[in-house]
Amino acid sequence: MKYLINKILGNSILSLLLEVSATPKPAGVDKINKFKNLNFENYLATTSYISYYYYLSIIDGIKGKFKIGKRIYEATKSMLENQTGGNTSFGSILLHIPLITSTSYYLYRNKTLNFENIRKTLSFVLNNCNEIDSIYICKSILLLKPKWLVKVEKYDITKRNWLKEIKENKAKPKDIMKVAEKFDWVAYEYVNDYEITFNENLPSFLKFYEETKDLNKAIIKTIIWILSRRIDSHIYRTKGIEVAKYVMENAKESYKRIEEGEDILKESEKLRKKIESYEANTGTTLDLVSSCLFLALFLIKV
Numbered sequence: 186m187k188y189l190i191n192k193i194l195g196n197s198i199l200s201l202l203l204e205v206s207a208t209p210k211p212a213g214v215d216k217i218n219k220f221k222n223l224n225f226e227n228y229l230a231t232t233s234y235i236s237y238y239y240y241l242s243i244i245d246g247i248k249g250k251f252k253i254g255k256r257i258y259e260a261t262k263s264m265l266e267n268q269t270g271g272n273t274s275f276g277s278i279l280l281h282i283p284l285i286t287s288t289s290y291y292l293y294r295n296k297t298l299n300f301e302n303i304r305k306t307l308s309f310v311l312n313n314c315n316e317i318d319s320i321y322i323c324k325s326i327l328l329l330k331p332k333w334l335v336k337v338e339k340y341d342i343t344k345r346n347w348l349k350e351i352k353e354n355k356a357k358p359k360d361i362m363k364v365a366e367k368f369d370w371v372a373y374e375y376v377n378d379y380e381i382t383f384n385e386n387l388p389s390f391l392k393f394y395e396e397t398k399d400l401n402k403a404i405i406k407t408i409i410w411i412l413s414r415r416i417d418s419h420i421y422r423t424k425g426i427e428v429a430k431y432v433m434e435n436a437k438e439s440y441k442r443i444e445e446g447e448d449i450l451k452e453s454e455k456l457r458k459k460i461e462s463y464e465a466n467t468g469t470t471l472d473l474v475s476s477c478l479f480l481a482l483f484l485i486k487v
Contacts, residue, residue, distance in 0.1 A: 189292055190243050192483075197239045197285050199487065200478035201232045201277060204471055207404040211412065211436070211456040212467040218457070220466055227270030234267035235260040235278060242282050246289025246310075253314050253358065254321030256282045261325040272329045276371050276419075276472030279322070284379065284479060286310055298483055300383060308378040316355045323347060323361065335422055337364040369418045370469050379476070386411060386477035391484065400487060402449045404474065409443065409453065411470045412436035419468035428463045435459050 205228040208215040214223050238260040245252050260278045265271065287307035295302065323342045326334075340347055340361045351361065358375055365372035374381055389410055394403035413436040421429040439452045460467070 196482040204475040212460040223270045230268035231273045242285045243289040246286040254318030258321040280476040413440040
């Protein structure tokens, strides 16, 4: 069991560190570049201080006692209390906690790694969450004092009755995420059992890693590939649809040039300069990358 705990915790922490360390990133924070009030050290601190709650999520999975919402709330609170950058990794926390819990639950009971079965377990875990988990998740969002929320028809935490609404409907996390799945990829992952992570991003990253034999380049290429396929949710919420489309179209051009033989890192630098002109942060894309890296680290060694 010690090996299992160490492996899952190691993967979860390393996935966050690898994502933020990937340099030069087409947008966001890396070892060289800052973003507004955020710097590399903020992310290192976040990773350090949320690790205990990732560990507790592993123990939850082993015991079969799921506390998804509570762990998300605890990790978010620790993130905000232990570094000065504010919200550095909330999307990653949202994605990682259910994934860590589910992987622990499955691998403790089945010694063979099988991503399809881990995804089925993830579906089982999310379907066995309840309104308490939903309330904790909503309270986690409120801790961030967000200005980027999009108005939704149901479970709108900007309204006074959100708590009553969740309790009356016994709304599970999948229920509260469903109202946002059309414009938020983290919400989409909850509703669709991490379809993007398992069926798109993970296979593509592994393919890029096999091609490049270089972990940093594979991560950068994965980021550009995702940006070329999907409007980044964070950019959409903070900068609007036109900027989000602009970033996606430029990412398409960068990815095409990479496929034609251009250097990955040089293309990433060029794309960064274009995105920087709008002060846009590709936060959701980077969260999705950390999620697929968690799984990929079961197959590759750094």
